[in-house]
Amino acid sequence: MAVRASLNLTRTSFTHEATINWFPGHMAKGLKQMRDQMRTIDLIIETRDARIPLSSINMEFERLVGSKDRLVVYNKADLAPIEIQRTVQEEMAKRQQRAIFTDTNKSVSQILDVAVDIARRDPVKYPQFSIMVVGMPNVGKSSLINALRRTGVNRGKAASTGAKPGVTRAVSSKIKVFDKPPVYLLDTPGVMMPHIPDTMTAIKVALTGGIKDNIADESVLADYLLFRLNRLDHINYCQTLGIERPTDDINELVDMLARKIGALRHGGEIDTDKTLQFFLKAFRQGRFGRICLDDLDEGAVDEFFKSSLLEPPMSKNQGQKAKRAAQRLRSLERAKAKGLI
Numbered sequence: 562m563a564v565r566a567s568l569n570l571t572r573t574s575f576t577h578e579a580t581i582n583w584f585p586g587h588m589a590k591g592l593k594q595m596r597d598q599m600r601t602i603d604l605i606i607e608t609r610d611a612r613i614p615l616s617s618i619n620m621e622f623e624r625l626v627g628s629k630d631r632l633v634v635y636n637k638a639d640l641a642p643i644e645i646q647r648t649v650q651e652e653m654a655k656r657q658q659r660a661i662f663t664d665t666n667k668s669v670s671q672i673l674d675v676a677v678d679i680a681r682r683d684p685v686k687y688p689q690f691s692i693m694v695v696g697m698p699n700v701g702k703s704s705l706i707n708a709l710r711r712t713g714v715n716r717g718k719a720a721s722t723g724a725k726p727g728v729t730r731a732v733s734s735k736i737k738v739f740d741k742p743p744v745y746l747l748d749t750p751g752v753m754m755p756h757i758p759d760t761m762t763a764i765k766v767a768l769t770g771g772i773k774d775n776i777a778d779e780s781v782l783a784d785y786l787l788f789r790l791n792r793l794d795h796i797n798y799c800q801t802l803g804i805e806r807p808t809d810d811i812n813e814l815v816d817m818l819a820r821k822i823g824a825l826r827h828g829g830e831i832d833t834d835k836t837l838q839f840f841l842k843a844f845r846q847g848r849f850g851r852i853c854l855d856d857l858d859e860g861a862v863d864e865f866f867k868s869s870l871l872e873p874p875m876s877k878n879q880g881q882k883a884k885r886a887a888q889r890l891r892s893l894e895r896a897k898a899k900g901l902i
């Protein structure tokens with residue numbers, strides 16, 4: 562607070578009205594495939610992003626999980642503050658969700674321990690043990706599967722990974738990750754909610770890479786990131802980016818940063834897109850330090866669950882609207898890919 566006041570950073574709220582939705586056809590199809598496979602599954606690993614412990618909860622998975630055993634894995638823990646881990650685990654435990662934090666570049670053996678322990682307790686029931694890994698796009702499901710395979714059977718990459726959301730497009734075939742007892746995993750496509758009820762949730766998901774940037778509007782994402790860094794007193798972005806001073810104004814930041822990184826077109830005009838992308842990438846790579854974008858103060862988690870669970874399912878009309886919007890988006894993407902627009 563004192564830091565902000567002395568630096569004249571005065572913004573206290575952030576609003577953005579436009580809704581952001583991304584639910585292409587492969588997600589709806591993937592969700593159906595997951596439901597079809599569910600009776601063969603013994604454990605669901607629901608992967609979330611540690612930087613947005615609440616915003617990466619997809620209520621679609623609540624319906625999918627039903628009464629199955631579930632382990633919540635908060636991945637990308639290397640990018641989130643360590644001190645949130647205990648709060649999140651306690652809050653999830655209150656809701657009967659066992660949560661662990663992982664970084665796929667390090668050991669993920671605690672996940673295997675959970676699965677192997679369940680399987681060994683009842684070998685008759687589990688001659689083999691099947692796990693389905695679900696989660697929003699880009700939370701690191703495929704990376705997690707590769708890490709589990711590396712740890713469990715010392716074998717190489719089985720699932721494709723990528724820095725952009727939507728790499729995995731369909732439910733995979735079974736991937737072996739442990740020998741005795743045999744444990745198999747299914748990779749699944751990242752799935753968003755068909756209709757994201759709250760714009761701030763959508764912005765946070767997009768900022769952490771869960772929604773394609775061109776859908777979410779990079780200038781809005783960067784503006785929110787700047788607002789959040791200032792609110793958290795994370796003024797170190799100036800040093801990291803090599804700019805003269807912190808600012809609350811995204812245009813001023815773009816101006817300083819573009820000159821610093823040389824994002825200029827012929828004639829010296831600023832390349833805004835390139836500059837915004839540079840700023841977003843620096844955050845996603847963790848260059849501004851460990852950051853949590855969700856508020857986890859007392860009451861905030863209760864409030865989140867209360868509002869999410871009360872959120873009525875979409876009406877037929879809303880559902881059709883969302884479907885049409887998704888179709889329009891797909892046609893637009895196809896036209897763009899063909900260079901027609």
Ligand SMILES: Nc1nc2c(ncn2[C@@H]2O[C@H](COP(=O)(O)OP(=O)(O)OP(=O)(O)O)[C@@H](O)[C@H]2O)c(=O)[nH]1
Pocket residue numbers: 636637638639640663664665666696697698699700701702703704705721722723724725726727728729730749750751752
């Ligand atoms: N910093 C960090 N990056 C990670 C971690 N796990 C995965 N990533 C990176 O996150 C990006 C997405 O990883 P994927 O494994 O492709 O994610 P996914 O959930 O399978 O993505 P979809 O195909 O969209 O469903 C990649 O660039 C990974 O290298 C992690 O623990 N820490």
